[in-house]
Amino acid sequence: MTLEPLAFWALSALLVGSALAVVLTKNLFHSVLYLALALTGTAGIFLALEAEFLAAVQLLLYAGGVVTIVVFAIVVTERLVGERITQTSRQIVNGVIISGGVLIGVLTFLARAPLPAARPPLPGDVTRAIGQALLSRFVLPFELLAVLFLAALLGATYFARPDD
Amino acid sequence: MPLHAYLTLAATLFAIGLFGVVTRRNTIGILLGIELMLNAVNINLVAFARFNGDPTGMVFTVFTICITVAEVAVGLALVILIFRIRRTVIADHLDLLRG
Numbered sequence: 001m002t003l004e005p006l007a008f009w010a011l012s013a014l015l016v017g018s019a020l021a022v023v024l025t026k027n028l029f030h031s032v033l034y035l036a037l038a039l040t041g042t043a044g045i046f047l048a049l050e051a052e053f054l055a056a057v058q059l060l061l062y063a064g065g066v067v068t069i070v071v072f073a074i075v076v077t078e079r080l081v082g083e084r085i086t087q088t089s090r091q092i093v094n095g096v097i098i099s100g101g102v103l104i105g106v107l108t109f110l111a112r113a114p115l116p117a118a119r120p121p122l123p124g125d126v127t128r129a130i131g132q133a134l135l136s137r138f139v140l141p142f143e144l145l146a147v148l149f150l151a152a153l154l155g156a157t158y159f160a161r162p163d164d
Numbered sequence: 165m166p167l168h169a170y171l172t173l174a175a176t177l178f179a180i181g182l183f184g185v186v187t188r189r190n191t192i193g194i195l196l197g198i199e200l201m202l203n204a205v206n207i208n209l210v211a212f213a214r215f216n217g218d219p220t221g222m223v224f225t226v227f228t229i230c231i232t233v234a235e236v237a238v239g240l241a242l243v244i245l246i247f248r249i250r251r252t253v254i255a256d257h258l259d260l261l262r263g
Contacts, residue, residue: 008165012173019177019200023184028193035196038177042203049170049214054225058206061229066199066236073192073240077247090256095186103179110171117166120217129219130226138223145230152234159241 007048015041028074036067053127170211178204191243191253195236202232 018041021034039062046055123129134142177200184197206225213221247253 005165008169012169015173016176016180019180022196022200023180023187023193028190031193031196035199038200039203042207045170045173045207046210048165049210051210051214051222051225054206054210054222054229057226057229061233062199062203065233069236069240070192070196073243076244077192077253090187090189092187095183098186099179099183102182103175106175106178107172110168110175115167115171116215117168119167119215123217123219126219126222130222133219133223134226138227141227145227148231148234152238156237156241159238159245 004048007044011041011044011048014038015045028078029071032067032070032074035070036063039063039067050122051126053130167211167215171208174204174207174211176204177201177207189254189256191246191255191258192240194255195239195243199232199236202228 015038018034018038022031022038025031025034039058043055043058043063046052046058181197181200181204184200185194188194188197206228209221209225209228213219213225243253246258250258252258
């Protein structure tokens with residue numbers, strides 16, 4: 001457990017740095033690559049929290065799936081080479097005020113909240129517990145998720161269909 | 165590390181994502197900011213689940229990850245559709261509904 005603070009601080013620095021790069025870099029394609037880095041760092045945070053299954057899901061679905069879809073969308077809507085891909089930001093002052101206000105609000109709330117400082121010992125295999133909860137107590141939302149995926153698949157295909 | 169540290173990290177990531185959503189002009193850039201915000205929420209859920217010794221929060225994380233992936237697929241399909249019709253993905257130029 002002595003390595004955990006070290007891993008936490010390293011991953012925190014990586015996450016904050018890559019997240020800032022996502023919202024600040026001019027090149028949209030670089031933004032997506034930094035997003036992939038941030039999502040991989042989040043998988044590392046999940047590992048530090050001893051949620052190995054979620055770290056694997058995070059890598060597969062986010063860093064693998066989402067980043068691929070976004071890259072395809074950029075290729076379709078922008079030219080990868082040339083100046084079209086550059087993007088500008090607007091209303092930086094308003095953005096700093098809004099996000100800074102939200103951050104300060106959450107942090108003051110956190111500072112006053114009584115939170116546990118130490119984590120309890122693991123009750124057993126977390127992956128097994130997640131699987132059993134998904135198929136017993138949360139089976140209805142699990143099935144609804146399948147319906148949602150079907151709807152999203154049909155919707156995305158319908159929106160992106162070729163012109164007839 | 166105490167729970168405070170993880171929640172502070174998640175709050176920082178959430179604020180950075182919100183900054184991106186407010187300031188980006190490209191619709192895909194706005195979607196990337198939303199991704200960062202949802203990611204911060206996932207960190208919160210997993211941290212709370214671990215520090216309470218209850219895997220329910222991790223089950224919720226599975227749900228939010230899946231819903232986010234569906235949302236990105238539909239959102240990017242909409243972006244491609246908008247681009248096909250208007251030839252732009254700059255959010256300021258998409259003002260058809262402005263009265």
